[in-house]
């Protein structure tokens with residue numbers, strides 16, 4: 001609820017975001033303390049904060065969910081999950097997951113030669129599975145079979161039939177018995193953004209006729225026992241549990257028939273797809289939500305598989321899942337500083353045209369009448385049409401030389417005045433009823449643009465690419481009612497560089513309510529759930545590189561908790577500044593300009609040399625003083641070694657910023 005503005009001395013109503021890594025009753029710390037630590041370490045924003053305990057907790061949660069479903073159902077197999085490292089290959093992330101998964105024989109999945117080199121180095125547990133997905137060449141296959149030479153459970157998953165003879169040939173050359181996985185193209189498939197991962201026209205997997213041919217090939221060579229695993233993946237972010245169950249049903253029947261044909265399949269791999277509720281509605285209707293939780297997922301998979309195995313009278317296989325998103329999404333938070341706003345039709349702009357002057361043109365007077373007569377919501381449609389028509393008329397007259405620039409500016413200012421008057425009626429969902437769509441659209445477009453120091457293409461690429469919604473929240477001032485309807489614009493020179501889809505009102509909205517910036521004060525917002533795919537797929541658009549990072553652990557790890565999640569609440573007690581609650585284990589510096597230059601094959605030294613040559617020739621010609629030239633050269637040099645993002649820009653007041 002709205003609170004009175006905080007008194008400057010009272011931290012109790014500070015409204016800063018608290019982190020409760022062990023749930024609301026466990027230890028807690030203040031995200032603003034983390035921000036202070038980041039500043040003290042001389043790191044600039046934007047900055048990723050990784051809560052490594054959360055990764056650990058997600059691994060435990062998933063494994064325990066399957067193990068508890070298996071034990072409560074008396075299921076005949078066990079669970080052997082794998083983490084697909086493509087979802088986040090960062091060393092610290094993989095380290096943490098492997099360590100947390102050790103008691104569960106949790107394995108890894110690779111989709112390329114590069115990933116396989118990592119996975120072979122990290123997955124040394126002979127009981128844990130290594131899944132090799134993706135298209136494979138001879139080298140990939142030799143690398144995978146090297147794992148078999150070491151006695152590990154490295155399963156080469158056959159994605160297309162033509163791979164099979166090569167795998168068998170190379171295995172025989174290397175004198176090793178391969179572990180084969182057969183990936184099936186199921187007819188069941190997910191819906192939404194990743195729909196095309198499944199179904200008859202999917203990129204990977206064997207059709208049923210191909211599967212039959214694979215069985216023949218194995219039988220011809222007496223290698224039926226090498227087929228150890230059956231695999232399918234019907235898409236990421238499965239929003240409905242119904243789809244999961246249908247896929248398991250279809251896959252389980254195929255498994256049963258293959259077993260009856262004599263294949264020695266021991267593992268049933270349901271792929272990835274376990275969702276993340278990015279918008280918190282648990283609805284499953286929006287691609288950013290889902291209608292089930294991890295326990296329900298595990299239970300339904302095991303139950304459905306068991307039922308079909310019993311019906312078909314075949315052994316109950318070990319269950320493998322390849323969840324990536326649900327393991328890594330929660331652990332990463334991108335903290336971004338806001339350094340200014342852009343407001344269309346600002347109160348100042350409107351105030352400047354609100355008083356009539358002598359000899360105003362007729363169109364200006366008529367526009368004034370439209371503003372004056374807009375007194376209630378019921379007049380929205382009519383007033384909006386009139387205002388638009390008047391604005392168009394003013395433009396035509398201006399083009400014909402019949403309207404002065406001053407009068408046209410007044411018409412525009414008054415047009416924004418009409419739009420601003422309408423805005424309260426377009427804000428809440430219930431009020432939007434009977435408001436014309438164009439009026440709602442213009443109100444959304446008139447949202448303030450908060451200038452945020454980050455690149456959407458580096459930090460939340462899925463928002464740009466596939467309209468994925470991420471929770472975005474101010475990290476402080478949470479006891480003050482946010483009054484500015486806003487969108488976020490990033491610092492790339494790209495009109496697509498904006499976030500205009502937010503979690504609001506138990507769903508999504510095109511705008512987010514943010515606080516008015518205070519002169520001389522930083523304003524931080526957090527972009528949550530960015531640990532899956534975003535970290536890895538981000539690109540160098542505009543040469544904005546990788547972000548600074550800090551890795552955080554809570555003081556003490558408690559083994560017995562069920563669910564470790566980052567839970568945001570509003571601080572209602574004074575901050576006790578307890579340094580035991582968390583510690584920064586590691587700092588990873590983000591890219592400097594020189595790092596990004598190097599990646600694009602520029603030589604930073606060569607650029608410095610070129611700049612020095614230009615400065616020298618300017619000094620020689622007398623257009624630069626030597627001292628000034630040297631200082632400029634040093635400045636250029638320091639820029640090559642600086643962070644790629646904007647440096648400590650603090651909002652001061654309207655249109656002014658300070659470094």
Ligand code: PLP
Pocket residue numbers: 084087133197233235236237271272273274322323324325326
């Ligand atoms: N396994 C395979 C074969 C995949 O293609 C993917 C990603 O789409 C995954 C696992 C990971 O899926 P998710 O991140 O939805 O768990």
